[in-house]
Amino acid sequence: MRVVKFPDKAEWAGLLERPHRDAEELREVVNAVLNDIKVKGDEAVKEYELRFDKVALDSLQVSENEMLEAESLVSDELRNALVLAHENIEKFHSSQKFDGKKVETAPGVFCWQKSVAIEKVGLYIPGGTAPLFSTVLMLATPAKIAGCKEIVLCTPPDRQGKVNPAILVAASIAGVSKIFKAGGVQAIGAMAYGTQSVPKVSKIFGPGNQFVMAAKQQVSLHDVAIDMPAGPSEVAVIADDMANPVFVAADLLSQAEHGVDSQVIMFTDSERLAVKVSDEVVRQLEALPRKEIAEKSLEFSKIIVVRDVNEVLDICNEYAPEHLILAVRDYMTLADKVVNAGSVFLGNYSCESAGDYASGTNHTLPTSGYAKAYSGVNLDSFCRKITFQELTADGIRSIGKAVEVMAENECLHAHKNAMTVRINSL
Amino acid sequence: MRVVKFPDKAEWAGLLERPHRDAEELREVVNAVLNDIKVKGDEAVKEYELRFDKVALDSLQVSENEMLEAESLVSDELRNALVLAHENIEKFHSSQKFDGKKVETAPGVFCWQKSVAIEKVGLYIPGGTAPLFSTVLMLATPAKIAGCKEIVLCTPPDRQGKVNPAILVAASIAGVSKIFKAGGVQAIGAMAYGTQSVPKVSKIFGPGNQFVMAAKQQVSLHDVAIDMPAGPSEVAVIADDMANPVFVAADLLSQAEHGVDSQVIMFTDSERLAVKVSDEVVRQLEALPRKEIAEKSLEFSKIIVVRDVNEVLDICNEYAPEHLILAVRDYMTLADKVVNAGSVFLGNYSCESAGDYASGTNHTLPTSGYAKAYSGVNLDSFCRKITFQELTADGIRSIGKAVEVMAENECLHAHKNAMTVRINSL
Numbered sequence: 001m002r003v004v005k006f007p008d009k010a011e012w013a014g015l016l017e018r019p020h021r022d023a024e025e026l027r028e029v030v031n032a033v034l035n036d037i038k039v040k041g042d043e044a045v046k047e048y049e050l051r052f053d054k055v056a057l058d059s060l061q062v063s064e065n066e067m068l069e070a071e072s073l074v075s076d077e078l079r080n081a082l083v084l085a086h087e088n089i090e091k092f093h094s095s096q097k098f099d100g101k102k103v104e105t106a107p108g109v110f111c112w113q114k115s116v117a118i119e120k121v122g123l124y125i126p127g128g129t130a131p132l133f134s135t136v137l138m139l140a141t142p143a144k145i146a147g148c149k150e151i152v153l154c155t156p157p158d159r160q161g162k163v164n165p166a167i168l169v170a171a172s173i174a175g176v177s178k179i180f181k182a183g184g185v186q187a188i189g190a191m192a193y194g195t196q197s198v199p200k201v202s203k204i205f206g207p208g209n210q211f212v213m214a215a216k217q218q219v220s221l222h223d224v225a226i227d228m229p230a231g232p233s234e235v236a237v238i239a240d241d242m243a244n245p246v247f248v249a250a251d252l253l254s255q256a257e258h259g260v261d262s263q264v265i266m267f268t269d270s271e272r273l274a275v276k277v278s279d280e281v282v283r284q285l286e287a288l289p290r291k292e293i294a295e296k297s298l299e300f301s302k303i304i305v306v307r308d309v310n311e312v313l314d315i316c317n318e319y320a321p322e323h324l325i326l327a328v329r330d331y332m333t334l335a336d337k338v339v340n341a342g343s344v345f346l347g348n349y350s351c352e353s354a355g356d357y358a359s360g361t362n363h364t365l366p367t368s369g370y371a372k373a374y375s376g377v378n379l380d381s382f383c384r385k386i387t388f389q390e391l392t393a394d395g396i397r398s399i400g401k402a403v404e405v406m407a408e409n410e411c412l413h414a415h416k417n418a419m420t421v422r423i424n425s426l
Numbered sequence: 427m428r429v430v431k432f433p434d435k436a437e438w439a440g441l442l443e444r445p446h447r448d449a450e451e452l453r454e455v456v457n458a459v460l461n462d463i464k465v466k467g468d469e470a471v472k473e474y475e476l477r478f479d480k481v482a483l484d485s486l487q488v489s490e491n492e493m494l495e496a497e498s499l500v501s502d503e504l505r506n507a508l509v510l511a512h513e514n515i516e517k518f519h520s521s522q523k524f525d526g527k528k529v530e531t532a533p534g535v536f537c538w539q540k541s542v543a544i545e546k547v548g549l550y551i552p553g554g555t556a557p558l559f560s561t562v563l564m565l566a567t568p569a570k571i572a573g574c575k576e577i578v579l580c581t582p583p584d585r586q587g588k589v590n591p592a593i594l595v596a597a598s599i600a601g602v603s604k605i606f607k608a609g610g611v612q613a614i615g616a617m618a619y620g621t622q623s624v625p626k627v628s629k630i631f632g633p634g635n636q637f638v639m640a641a642k643q644q645v646s647l648h649d650v651a652i653d654m655p656a657g658p659s660e661v662a663v664i665a666d667d668m669a670n671p672v673f674v675a676a677d678l679l680s681q682a683e684h685g686v687d688s689q690v691i692m693f694t695d696s697e698r699l700a701v702k703v704s705d706e707v708v709r710q711l712e713a714l715p716r717k718e719i720a721e722k723s724l725e726f727s728k729i730i731v732v733r734d735v736n737e738v739l740d741i742c743n744e745y746a747p748e749h750l751i752l753a754v755r756d757y758m759t760l761a762d763k764v765v766n767a768g769s770v771f772l773g774n775y776s777c778e779s780a781g782d783y784a785s786g787t788n789h790t791l792p793t794s795g796y797a798k799a800y801s802g803v804n805l806d807s808f809c810r811k812i813t814f815q816e817l818t819a820d821g822i823r824s825i826g827k828a829v830e831v832m833a834e835n836e837c838l839h840a841h842k843n844a845m846t847v848r849i850n851s852l
Binding site (some may be wrong): 085130132133229246290342346358360362374410 | 503504506507508510511513514517518521522527529531532535537539542544545556557558559560592628629643647648650651655670672673676677679680682683684710713714715716720761764765766767768769770771772773774775776777778779780781782783784785786787788796797798799800801802804806809810811812813814815816817818819821822825827828829831832833835836837838839840841842843844845846847848851
């Protein structure tokens with residue numbers, strides 16, 4: 001890893017620059033597929049499955065039998081791990097339940113919020129080399145806790161038309177209603193518009209390649225909400241001389257193996273640690289099956305040596321990392337200063353993998369600096385807060401005059417009149 | 427108003443159809459302006475102000491002197507109304523403050539959320555015939571409570587280069603940091619990219635015409651978050667024979683006067699009420715300064731007579747109105763069944779104008795059926811929930827094995843190793 005020592009503040013922005021991915025370049029090709037799905041429904045989904053996933057599907061929905069078969073294909077060890085992870089995710093997300101307080105803002109004026117689940121949600125789970133069953137748990141578990149009535153999942157099948165059994169078992173544990181064999185843009189289109197077999201949903205969640213992301217953005221312009229925009233995964237580690245170089249190196253590599261465009265960065269005030277971590281990364285890299293991917297993403301990764309780790313928080317907040325590990329002595333003090341980050345991991349034992357899988361926090365988090373404006377997925381992501389208000393005659397006396405004056409000054413006389421007729425009735 | 431009696435369920439969707447507005451049609455013209463702002467900053471903003479708002483501006487920022495002058499131009503009556511409205515909005519939105527609970531999901535695994543304000547937010551307030559100072563209160567008040575450090579407001583000036591004084595006074599009451607004279611697409615671009623004088627923000631809020639909406643959608647693809655997509659304003663009223671026809675007619679008209687594309691709909695099980703309301707609308711319409719606008723939007727509005735108002739909730743949830751008034755005897759029972767709506771008004775005294783101005787609830791709400799997936803603006807809209815986790819050695823013992831198993835099954839060996847090195851260290 002490249003070690004940069006004591007860069008000037010002026011250089012920081014350049015050091016932390018992210019690759020620019022422009023989903024708009026894919027706009028036309030993505031829109032063509034989306035339009036096909038809108039017009040032809042299931043037929044078009046099957047056509048694209050044949051073209052892209054090389055499989056001819058009779059039916060899109062995963063059957064009861066396939067669900068049963070999946071149960072028999074997943075080891076007890078993995079099943080137990082899924083159950084434990086689900087339990088922790090459920091505990092943490094259940095603790096996020098919202099109880100609206102009724103507030104009397106003025107005499108006789110009562111206002112409150114009620115959290116109501118989005119009725120139909122769609123989850124996209126990518127296929128490819130790694131079956132992301134952990135993401136199934138991360139999305140379906142809070143959807144179920146929220147009370148979403150229909151939880152639809154789309155994921156691409158393999159060339160035999162099968163879905164990875166661990167994905168099916170995770171879906172069953174977490175309470176997914178319906179699972180469909182569909183990947184890429186066609187899956188996003190199917191959930192956004194609805195087809196003969198895939199229900200139309202109101203919000204789509206989940207990761208995917210740049211085509212999936214572009215499709216999510218396109219459908220979000222008109223048809224559905226989406227969880228958040230997305231880019232390559234990232235970790236920033238702030239470490240001082242109390243950090244364990246073996247742990248830090250392992251954490252950096254666990255991010256680097258995600259993809260060649262993964263963003264990995266470490267800040268430290270200890271030149272000694274910088275050397276040790278750098279050496280450890282080289283040593284650990286050798287043993288990794290995904291060595292080639294990790295190596296590529298490490299080419300752009302940096303260890304930045306600074307004079308004071310406390311100072312680093314300024315630039316780290318500017319960077320707004322998806323994951324932030326604080327491997328420092330006084331991590332609670334530093335944690336208080338975090339303004340922009342998706343998820344924060346405190347101390348030597350809180351590795352990112354803990355949160356990626358089983359601690360209970362969500363792993364669907366804002367990348368590319370979006371942490372400045374977006375939260376990671378949480379229980380709220382599956383709900384809306386609807387406001388209610390009830391005025392009594394006293395309420396009309398409390399605010400009636402103010403409403404009349406404001407409406408008149410905004411030149412909205414019918415708004416004023418709706419209050420006037422009530423005042424006059426008292 | 428057109429009265430439709432006892433339509434079949436099959437007809438309901440057609441009766442409730444909304445006009446389709448396609449922001450993508452404006453994509454090219456909007457993108458051209460946005461690009462200009464990105465490249466040329468203030469200079470381009472001034473050019474477009476000259477072209478569209480017909481005013482040559484020396485400086486974009488509203489000065490201290492202009493703020494003082496505005497104070498002297500606003501009547502005590504209006505000022506008092508603004509202060510009262512602000513107080514109620516502040517009370518209700520303050521009650522929405524979030525305290526994250528620390529949860530021990532498994533022995534030694536501690537997870538919690540912390541709500542942190544978005545640092546820089548931008549508010550857009552349209553110009554035009556009606557000065558929307560109420561929207562200034564609705565957006566800036568929660569931003570201030572959340573703790574946003576920079577609250578930027580853009581609004582178009584008049585031909586003399588002045589901003590409506592009530593907008594400035596409302597901004598001052600609610601705690602806006604900086605106000606700029608800029609309207610339309612150029613204002614959205616200035617806040618999304620930042621210019622020499624306008625700070626770049628992380629999230630943009632506020633209403634506007636279709637160009638503003640298209641611009642917000644465009645910048646939301648890459649650069650900033652936005653509050654929500656938007657369409658014409660709407661109200662649905664569900665009324666039974668306890669409803670006051672004078673009140674209901676006034677409420678329908680207060681929505682109809684917004685714009686020619688405003689959506690107004692009433693459901694009732696009382697044919698008598700339908701006739702009375704219809705007559706009242708005609709009578710009240712005569713006295714309205716914005717009669718022409720209201721008349722146009724009423725052409726597309728409907729009174730739908732149904733057999734049972736309870737039954738109506740199904741279709742009303744499918745419609746997902748921005749505003750929903752329940753002028754029925756047993757409104758609390760009906761309120762419990764509301765699944766999709768922006769804001770709900772209960773009983774005879776809770777007119778929409780109350781919530782539009784001064785009850786304390788927010789009036790920036792999801793239109794066009796977006797209530798199925800989006801909340802109205804609330805305190806959360808100005809915050810992110812960042813997750814934190816802290817594992818002890820015990821925590822590693824609790825979930826370490828599960829993390830290893832899941833990572834291995836997802837073929838992410840570096841993820842597994844980050845946990846293994848910690849297990850081995852115990």
